[in-house]
Amino acid sequence: MSMIIQAQQTSEPRTYVDRILEHWHTDEDAEALVQGTQRLTRGEARRRLFGLGHALRRQGLEPGDGVGLFLANRVDSVLVQLAVHLIGCRVVFLPPEPGPGELAALVEQSRARAVVTDPLFARRAADAAGRSVHAPVLLSLGPCEQPCTDLLAVAAECPAVRPEGVPAPGADEAVTVLYTGGTLGRPKLAAHSHRLYNVLVDLIDDAPQDPDFTGFFPTMDPGTDRVLVSTLLTHGSGHLTSLQALVTGSALVVLPEFEAGAALSVLREERITATMFVPPMLYALLDHPECVPGALPALRRIVVGGAASSPSRLQQTVEVFGPVLSQGYGQSEALGIAAFGAEDLASEGPRRPELWRSCGRAISGTEIEIRAEGSTAALPVRQVGEVCVRGEAVMLGYYEDPERTAEALHDGWLRTGDMGYLDAEGYLYLVDRAKDIIVTGSTSDNVYSRVLEDFLLTLPGVRNAAALGIPDDEFGEAVQIFLATAEDADVDPNAVGAAVTAELGDLYTPRKTVLLDRLPTTKVGKVDKKALRAAWTSTAPGTP
Incomplete structure (x- = not known):
């Protein structure tokens, strides 16, 4: 942490946002943010960031308030996240994974005073905000059909100068909250302080x-x-x-x-x-x-x-x-x-x-x-x-x-x-x-799905693979595998099972092999084992 102490003593930037603005105050015509045909220079990005900061303040937000961000990947999503930190508020990331009930619980539990939504998600955002007893303000990045304030339109009318009077965050103050999953009505929200950003900036420098x-x-x-x-x-x-x-x-x-x-x-x-x-x-x-x-x-x-x-x-x-x-x-x-x-x-x-x-x-x-x-x-x-x-x-x-x-x-x-x-x-x-370990066999041994999946991906014609445990009356769980195969591949499930047994032993032998064109993925891009389990554990087309 020596770099951070030195930075405070020499009036160097206190936060990672200050570090970004250092760059955006120099060589203003250099490209900063790009999305398709939308291309912002450093100067344009800085001025838009400041405008968004003022626009958020005009909604009554004060330092320490939580702001839920229910956003798609776009340039303005990057800028509004920076703007929330710029004015000393807490970023609450709301990814599009949860269902309506859990999304509403996430907004409520995070105590978000405002929710900024992409117009594409406005209906879901309005539903979640409407269920919260905290009644957060609903804002959108552009016009939408839901009754909410267009934050971009407000920002366009705001001064392009940095908002003043923002106190330094406390050492143990939550400034960023990340959704990690959970159960209906009780999401898990990992809270981080600005120490996280200090560490990450140190790593970048080092x-x-x-x-x-x-x-x-x-x-x-x-x-x-x-x-x-x-x-x-x-x-x-x-x-x-x-x-x-x-x-x-x-x-x-x-x-x-x-x-x-x-x-x-x-x-x-x-x-x-x-x-x-x-x-x-x-x-x-x-x-x-x-x-x-x-x-x-x-x-x-x-x-x-x-x-x-x-x-x-x-x-x-x-x-x-x-x-x-x-x-x-x-x-x-x-x-x-x-x-x-x-x-x-x-x-x-x-x-x-x-x-x-x-x-x-x-x-x-x-x-x-x-x-x-x-x-x-x-x-x-x-x-x-x-x-x-x-x-x-x-x-x-x-x-x-x-x-x-x-x-x-x-x-x-x-x-x-x-x-x-x-x-x-x-x-x-x-x-x-820990939750994906398959406990099976007469001695209830562990089958590590990662080990099995790594091996399956070495087999000809297999593009992606997932393994999970299905209920089994004799052994508690049995191994079931899902293979995404190449379009012209002729993958024999029996041969796959034999190869698994030969390489990893009887314990890893799959009880069932399902061939698919592709494996379902979450919004984050990971293989969605929950979806596989829900769709295939009871009955599944494919091969035994």
Whole structure:
């Protein structure tokens, strides 16, 4: 934290927004934000940001108030999130995943005084706001059919100067709240203070000297780098990607919705140098017929994270794009945990093939321990247990939820719910989510879905794979797998089952194999195992 102390003593920027504005006050004609034909220079972005800050204040918002952001991927979504922090309010990200009941509960529990919605989501936003006893003000980024205030129209009439009189946030004040899922009426909201942003800015600054940690933050060249954000801006992955670009003064290009062909076109036409994908996005890109070596000569870094990645697919990425691949591991409760730089993966991968299954080592200032259930003692090297982490990037707790905060945090250590192990050099290997472990067999042994899925992705014709447990009268659970196969592939389920048994043993043998054109994904781009379980566990078309 030495950099932050020094910054305060020398009147350097106090927040990451100040850091962004430093860039936007220089070289004003340089490109800052891009979405299709919409292209904002640094000067235009700065003035629009200030206008949005004043427009939010005109709605009666004061420092410390919560502002729900129910937004699509667009340039103005980036700016309104910055504007909320600029005036000292709390950002509450509202991703489009929850159903109506949980979305309403999320708005209520977060105590949002206002909800800013994309016009596309206005009906759902109005329903959620209307159910809240706090009666939040409903604002939209543009005109919409619902009765709400057009924030962009108000901002256009506001002064293009920075709002004054914003107090510095408290050390333990929640400034950003991320949705992490939950149950109807009781969502989980991971709350973070400005310490998170201080840590992330430190990591960005340290990246050139510390290549181990460039998995999350590649070394950037503000003069030439162009960063594509393709995951949701209201999700931790999209938030980190946009932060990486803006804090370094790089141009940020926003992809409204992911589709492999459209993503390839934007990557090529906008000369993107760095981007981040969740695994299903990366796999779809690799499977596109135009994705060939040399197709994206400007691309220097792809960060993959957000879910478990297949080693074979990661190797394919390097074969197609070269040594550009970095990995990052985090979650809403701790946005930065471990990372693996492209340089290390390129140099060590051929010598140590097991590293393709690793998600790297702890980022600076973060500790990782592997613990058995109910224990506070660290397990030995290579023994599987729950991944526990401690550091400045860990959340304050679940907002307005002391009970679940106490379950997740103990003496500053976060129980991640991920199962994994550490090797002797501190590399972390994930084997499953605790809730995704399949307990089966006559001795009730653990089947790690990550291990099974990694193997399935090495089989010819398999583009994506998911494994889950289905109820079984004899063994409690049985293994069921779902395979997304290539269009012209002739995948034999019996041969797949035999290959699994031969490689992983009888315990991993699937009871049922379902062949699909594609696997369902969440709005964040991860494989949606809940949807698979709901649709296929009772009856499923396909093969036995």
